[in-house]
Amino acid sequence: MAMAVGMTVTSLAGCGSSTSGAKAQASGETQAGAKSTATGAPIKVGVSNMVTGPMAAGGLRMKQAVTMAFEEINAKGGVLGGRPLEMVLVDDTGTPTGAVNAVNKILGENVSVAIGPHTSPMASATQELYRKAGVPFISAATSPKLLEAQNPYFFRISVSDGAVGPAMVEFAKDQFGAAKVGALYDTDDYGVAADNATKVYCEQNGIEYYSEGFTSGDKDLTSQLSKIKGWGPDVIFDFSHDAEAALIVRQLDELGMGDLPHVGPNALAQSQTYDLCDAKQLEGTYASTDFYADQTNETMKKFLDDFKARWGADVERYAAMYYTAAYLTADAIERAGSDKPEDIRKALSETKDFNAVFGKLNCSEQGEMNRNLYILEFDGEKNMSVSKQVSLD
Incomplete structure (x- = not known):
């Protein structure tokens, strides 16, 4: 199995004691990722991911998408003048309990921002953890109930x-x-x-x-x-x-x-x-x-072709959503000019006309970004x- 290259990946165990610093392996690679040219201090980005459990197939696409996006970003010099993005990946098992464990581990790693968890039950179980820690997180969870918490650290890239x-x-x-x-x-x-x-x-x-x-x-x-x-x-x-x-x-x-x-x-x-x-x-x-692989869209077609070449798999919603989340993360860090979670949260809340592979994203007062169906x-x-x-x- 090939190792992911071109980016730093910290993989923490989903339960039990963590093993910080282990390189996460990426299954299904068909070619090596782009080599990083970013040499500054890494900026940690938590990723609560369904590595195991009933939604592991989607979790694999989510992991591959973020991996590929971070490789591309780091190959171009990273963010903030040469700092690479480091993915802190934790298995949330696709369950609310697993997500709570995963997010607690992620927050223990002093991340600047997080991606996931994916489903509404998991996002509901963890959004108060993110709020208390003051760390923004991006999710494709779709339940309208998530807005009832009025959490300024929650950002949704899916349609409610x-x-x-x-x-x-x-x-x-x-x-x-x-x-x-x-x-x-x-x-x-x-x-x-x-x-x-x-x-x-x-x-x-x-x-x-x-x-x-x-x-x-x-x-x-x-x-x-x-x-x-x-x-x-x-x-x-x-x-x-x-x-x-x-x-x-x-x-x-x-x-x-x-x-x-x-x-x-x-x-x-x-x-x-x-x-x-x-x-x-x-x-x-x-x-x-909220995702359609439109072959007539040049941006989408390049993403489809690049993903296929990198992983030997076709793009679907999980990949598109979290590839977008990874690039949105980098964009927010650049606009914030900072790796501080509160600065990144503010930048995310000000997102306007962000070019995602599936359309433009604009952040509402409630953290909703996607209006494409x-x-x-x-x-x-x-x-x-x-x-x-x-x-x-």
């Missing part, structure tokens, strides 16, 4: 589910003439918040709404799906993570509900999810996502195309 659910409803009305929406939702922070936001929007707009919950890790959702089927919806939504998003597609087909319009979450647009389904099961299924449609060969692009401004 408070906006996604209503956009899905409008799409279903326009595309299918839907008057009845049936939904499945994970009973974690993300799923409950998405379900509630969608329910409220439906009630306000004369759309009937019925939903059933499930727990992450459930292996059989036929009971919930059968209840929804009996209710007679015009369209099915689901607010789920990777494994359950694929399970829903398969079991809709098994229950003879495959012809019912189905709009899934951003997880469904990721290869590690849709590869768990047959192409025919996916045909005509939709996914709502796509509804993608699968064909019979697992290819996706844009059915609708939604502007949330």
